[in-house]
Amino acid sequence: MPELPEVETVRRGLEPAMQGARFAKVEVRRGDLRWPLPKDFAKRLQGKTVTGMGRRAKYLLADVSSGDVLVMHLGMSGSFHVFDGAGHGKPGAYYHERLKHAAHDHVVFHMSSGAIVTFNDPRRFGSMKLVPRQKLDAEPLLRALGPEPLGNEFDAAMLAQACRGKKTSLKAALLDQRVVAGLGNIYVCEALHRALLSPKRQASTIATRTGAPNERAERLVDAIKAVLNDAIKAGGSSLRDHKRTDGELGMFQHNFRVYDREGQTCRTAGCSGTVKRIVQNGRSTFYCPTCQK
Numbered sequence: 282m283p284e285l286p287e288v289e290t291v292r293r294g295l296e297p298a299m300q301g302a303r304f305a306k307v308e309v310r311r312g313d314l315r316w317p318l319p320k321d322f323a324k325r326l327q328g329k330t331v332t333g334m335g336r337r338a339k340y341l342l343a344d345v346s347s348g349d350v351l352v353m354h355l356g357m358s359g360s361f362h363v364f365d366g367a368g369h370g371k372p373g374a375y376y377h378e379r380l381k382h383a384a385h386d387h388v389v390f391h392m393s394s395g396a397i398v399t400f401n402d403p404r405r406f407g408s409m410k411l412v413p414r415q416k417l418d419a420e421p422l423l424r425a426l427g428p429e430p431l432g433n434e435f436d437a438a439m440l441a442q443a444c445r446g447k448k449t450s451l452k453a454a455l456l457d458q459r460v461v462a463g464l465g466n467i468y469v470c471e472a473l474h475r476a477l478l479s480p481k482r483q484a485s486t487i488a489t490r491t492g493a494p495n496e497r498a499e500r501l502v503d504a505i506k507a508v509l510n511d512a513i514k515a516g517g518s519s520l521r522d523h524k525r526t527d528g529e530l531g532m533f534q535h536n537f538r539v540y541d542r543e544g545q546t547c548r549t550a551g552c553s554g555t556v557k558r559i560v561q562n563g564r565s566t567f568y569c570p571t572c573q574k
C-alpha cells in the first residue's frame with residue numbers, strides 16, 4: 282500500500298503533465314473501481330482545465346476549473362503512467378511491460394498538453410471521485426484526517442496532545458490517520474527507529490500528564506519529517522507496485538534501516554543489535570530492541 286512519499290512522488294510526476302492543461306478527452310474503460318465512477322465522470326472533466334495538483338495524506342487532489350476537485354487514491358495496486366505524447370518514449374523493457382498490462386488501464390486522460398495519463402489498477406481498490414471544491418472540507422474521505430506530517434503545523438506539541446493519555450502502542454498511534462495522516466507500516470517502523478523509540482512503548486509516554494510534549498515527542502517528530510523527506514527525495518519505496526509516473530522505480534527501499542531487515546544488523550551508529558520482527562495489531566513491526574527504548 283503506497284504511503285505518503287509514494288503518493289507525493291506520483292503527484293510530482295503528474296504535475297507537469299496535468300497542471301495548467303485541459304482534459305481534451307477522458308476515457309473510462311472500467312468504471313467499477315473501489316466505488317463506481319459517476320456516470321457523468323468524463324463529461325464533468327472534458328474541456329476543463331486542471332488548475333492545481335495537490336495532495337492530502339494519501340489522496341491526490343486535482344483542482345478542476347469547473348469547481349470540482351478530482352480526488353484520487355491509489356488503493357493497493359494503482360499506478361499512474363504519463364506518456365509524454367511525443368511518441369511513447371523509449372521502447373524497451375518497460376514499454377513492453379505496459380502493453381502486457383494495458384488491460385488494467387481503467388481510466389485514461391488525454392491532456393491538451395499532449396500528455397496521456399493512464400490509471401492502471403489490477404486489483405481495482407483505487408478510487409476516483411469528483412467533489413465540489415466548497416464541499417471538500419466535509420468530504421468523508423478527508424474529514425477525519427489528522428495533520429499533514431510535513432506541514433508546519435505538525436510539531437511535537439501537536440503530536441503529544443494527540444497521544445496524551447493513549448494506552449495504545451506508539452506504533453498503533455502513528456498508524457492512526459487521525460493522529461497524523463499519510464503514514465503506513467514502513468515509515469512508522471523507520472521513524473520509530475530513527476527516533477530510538479520502541480514501537481511497543483505506550484503512546485502516552487511522549488507527553489506529560491497535561492499533554493505537553495517531552496523530549497521523545499521532539500525526537501519523534503524530527504524523525505518522521507526526516508524519513509518522509511528522505512523517501513520523497515528517493516522517489517518513494519518500490520516493494521511491489523509503486524513506480525514513478527515515468528515507470529522508474531523508487532529507491533528508498535535500499536535505505537531501510539529496519540523495515541524488512543529481520544535478523545540483520547541494526548543500522549544505528551554504535552549499535553550492534555539485531556533487527557527483530559514482531560506482530561502488532563496483525564501487522565509486522567521491525568525494530569531494534571537494543572537501541573529503541
Ligand SMILES: [Zn+2]
Nearest residue numbers: 547552569572
Ligand atoms: Zn539498534
